[in-house]
Amino acid sequence: MLPRIPLDDRTFDNIVQDARRGIPRRLPEWTDENAHDPGVTFLELFAWLSEMQQYYLSRVPERNVRKFLDLLGVVPYEASQAEADVTFGNVRVPVQLPAGTKLQAEDQVFETVEPVKLLPLEIERIVTRTEKETSDRSASNERGNVAFYAFGREAEAGSRLYIAFDSELEAGETLSIYVKLADGEESRAEGVVPSARVSWKSYGKDEDNGNSWQPLELIEDGTFHLMSSGRITFRVLSPMRPVIVHPAADRPRYWICCVLEEAGYELPPRIDQVLLNTARLRQRDTRSEQVVFDGSGEPNQTIEADSLLARYGQLRVQVRDADGCWREWREVADFDSDDADGEVYVVERAARRRGGTTVRFGNGVRGAVPGQGVGNIRRIHSAEDFAELRWIGRSNGLPHQKLRLYDLPVKRQDGLRIQVGVPCGKDGRLVWEDWEPVDHFDRSGPLDRHYTFDPETGELAFGNDxxxxxxxxxxxxxxxxxxxxxxxxxxxNIKPGLLNRWVLEEQDELLLTADNLDYGFGGAEAETLEECVERARAQWQVPYCAVTSEDYARIVMDTPGLKVSRVHVIPNYAPGRGQAAEGAVTVVVVPQGLGDTPVPSTGFLETVAKHLDDRRLITTEVHVVAPDYVKVTVHAVVVVEPHFMEEGHRIVAALNRLLAPHDKPGGVQGWPFGRTVHKGDIYGAISRVKGVAYVQDLWLDAAGKAVRKSAGGDLELPETGIVFSGAHRIELISSSQL
Known part of the structure; x- marks a missing residue:
């Protein structure tokens, strides 16, 4: 018998009582609630049906719940791997760290996501320059505890950010810096159009053998023109030359600068730190990996790979035949040896500190040539101590085989890939078939090479033919x-300062230091079934297709890569055509900004428009526009109690709360878009201030696009209009003087 799982602990009596308590509120004309009333009989009938329904629902086993979720296209999230940014120090000579370089924080192993090039370079000085002032930000950048504006608070075009190094960069040198902004996380959203545009330059030798600011070749900009934290990589095109930037008494230094070519930031970038020799590490420990190559079909083909396991681990090479199976090739010392015929290869190993290994195949006379194909050659690298662990068992040829991988604590399904060897030929040599992981076998056919793997239990299972x-x-x-x-x-999600120990002794010999200045982030345990059900319920409430005005507002607020403050949707309205535009929708977007009147840039509006374009109805014409700000100034003569003659600032504060363009802390709600500012609203706000007797006189002034004053003195706003407070003028009169 299945155990009872109480999804709802209400009994029949509880349901009846809840229903009867709602009668006075919902049907006040229903006055007879005695048992003989037919309505009460229906209440008891539906209460009984509800109790029976929840009884059966409470007996739905976990397997069925997973099937229901699968029908909805929802599966529980696997455990996610944390990430951390690590800064390397004591770099005396250029060092190339391969992908997969391992560092350890207590018992947690982290690996570099990409190859990292470390240069014997340090940041000596950082200077910001605007039209008004030039400031040295070196101390703030070194400590990382005081953020500074990269281009000043106004972020006007022509402002510059200067970075000085302690030595020059030669032409052709590649440099990466990591810019950590104070306002936010990294943005990995695609399709974001930058709000502003910057360019990077270095001071160096020009074509006329003179010295000037020369452009840098931008290879990667993960900051989207300093809109988010990220990595910037560029190549120096001309030799750098020293120059004095600031102060005038300073010595010449080697500088690069970031120039704000086009202004438009909604939130001017504030920098916590600019870091050199910094890499992103992910919490994982790769024990075996594969790298796939295309076969050229030509003699003496070489394939090169550089990773930590490629440098320090074991190597296997496999080539795929025409039937789709992989054959293991043998390594030989050279092609002149006696056993260099057939499926063999030679490994050319570079110095471990400089690079990985190169695999060379034969020419068809001494050593076979791999066939031409896409992805038909691969290298498998594994750790030295993984050689025995990679063999997990043998197949007995029976259905429903199951294995427990006790020695492989893999937490993610994509962290495990297996091969199955098939005996071939008279000698029984194994050729290898790739098998793919699936969540279940419901969609698998008899020829599908599928297996399931449960990271929680470590159980690996096969099908039944x-x-x-x-x-x-x-x-x-x-x-x-x-x-x-x-x-x-x-x-x-480790604490700062823990990620500082090398895993391999060979890399410890480099004498490099490492440190994570911030917490690790992004690590999470596997999602439970209950959490997955709650997430599925929440997902169904999130609109994907924009149909109603509420859908448009919700979708725009969730635009990836943007910070949106308010959204107003106007159906059947188009700029220039007014309310007569059938099938048109105008979306007014207010970004987050420093002041009360932030204006979205062209890039901001384009990003929102692109996001909506994939989600609108095909017949809908969508316009995304900026708000029309209307400055409202209140002139009032107010009679107050005698002891409140010096409290005029309270009235001004009340008006500022009433005419706020944005929602603010403390329950302050922004003024509705397009709503007329009635004098009665102002009278009410002033009258509610403590100490006010009455308002003797009041008039309103407005400045903005398309605003008009009615005959009664009210301010009528356009559909896209939103108010903000001007410099209110309040004259106070003591009630004792009247």
Whole structure:
């Protein structure tokens, strides 16, 4: 018998009582609630049906819930891997750290996501220059505890950010800096149109053998023109030359500068730190990996790879045949040896500090030539101590085979890929088939090489030849792990200063220092079934297709990469055509900004328009526009109690709260778009201030586009209009003087 799972603990009596308590509120004309009343009989009938329904719902097993979620296209999230930014120090010579370089924080292993080039370079000075002032920000950048504006608070075109290094960069040198902004996280949203445009330059030798500011070749800008934190990589095109920037008494230094070419930031960039030799690490421990190459079909083909496992681990090379199976090739010392015929290759190893390894194939006479194809050659790198662990068992050829991988604590389904060996030929040599992980076998056919893997239990299962194929029988172990990656969970969200220990002794010999200045972020445990159900319920409330005005507002507020303050949707309205535009929708967008009247840039509006274009109805014409700000100034003569003659600032504060263009803390709501400012609203706001007796006289002034004053003195706003307070003038009169 299945255990009772109480989804709803209400009994029959509770349901009846709740329903009867709602009668006076919903149907006040219903006065007879005795048992003989037919309405009460219906209440009891539906209460009984509800109790029976929740009884059966409480017996839905977990497997059925997962099936229901699968029908909705929802699966529980796996454990996510934390990330952390690490800054390397004590760099005396240029060093190339390969992808997968491992650092350890207590018992958590982190790896570099990409190759990292470290240069013996330090930032000596940072200077910001605007039209009004020039400021040295070196101390703020070094400590990282006081943010500074990259281009000043106004962020006007022509403002500059200067960065000085302690040594020059030669022509052709590549440099990466990490810019950490105070206002936010990294934005990985695609399709974001920058609100402003910057350019990067260095002071160096020009074509006329003189010295001037020369452009840098921008390779990568993960900041979207300093709109978010991220990495910027550029190449120096001409040799750098020293110059004095600020102050005048300073010595010449090697400078690069960021010029604000086109203004338009909604939020001017504030920088916490500009960092050199900084890399992004992810909490994972790769024990085995694969790198895929295309076969050229030509003699003496070479394939090169550089990663930590490529430098310090074991190497296997496989080539795919025409039938789709992979054959293992052998490594030989050289092609002149006696055993250099057939499927062999030679490994050319570079110095471990300089690069990875190169695999060279034969020319068809000494050593075979891999065939031409897409992705038909691969290298498999694995750690030295993983050689035995990669063999996880053998197939007995029976359906529903299951294995428990006790020695492989893999937390993510994509962290495990396996191969199945199939005996071939008289000698029984194994050729390898790739198998793919799936969540279940419901959609698998008899020929699909699928398996399921549960990271929580470590159980790996195969099909039954109807739902999923059965691995081929073998006398020896033929189930081999090709890709294995550990790591994941909230323990990866480490504290600052912990990620400073190298895992491999060979890399410890580089004498480099490492430190994470901030917390790790993004690590989370696998989602439980209950959490997944709640997420699925919440997702169904999030609109994807814009149909109603509420849909448009919700979708715009969630535009990736943007910070939106307010949205106003006007149906059947188009700029220039007014309310007669059938099928048109105008969306007024207010960005987050420093002042009360932030104006969205052209890039901001384009980003919102692109986001809506994928979600609008095909027949709908969408316009995204900026708000029309209307400055409202109140002139009032107010009679107050004698002891409140010096409290005029309270009235001004009340008017500022009433005429606020944005929602503010304390329950202050922004003035509705397009709503007429009635004098009665102002009278009411002033009258509610403590100490006010009455308003003797009142008139309103307005400045803005398309605003008009009615005969009664009210201010009528356009549909896209939003008010903000001007310099209110309040004259106070003591009631004792009247």
């Amino acid at each position: 109807e739902r999923g194929a059965i691995p081929s029988f073998a006398e020896e172990p033929n189930l081999c792990v090709m890709v294995c990656e550990f790591g994941g969970g909230e323990r990866g």
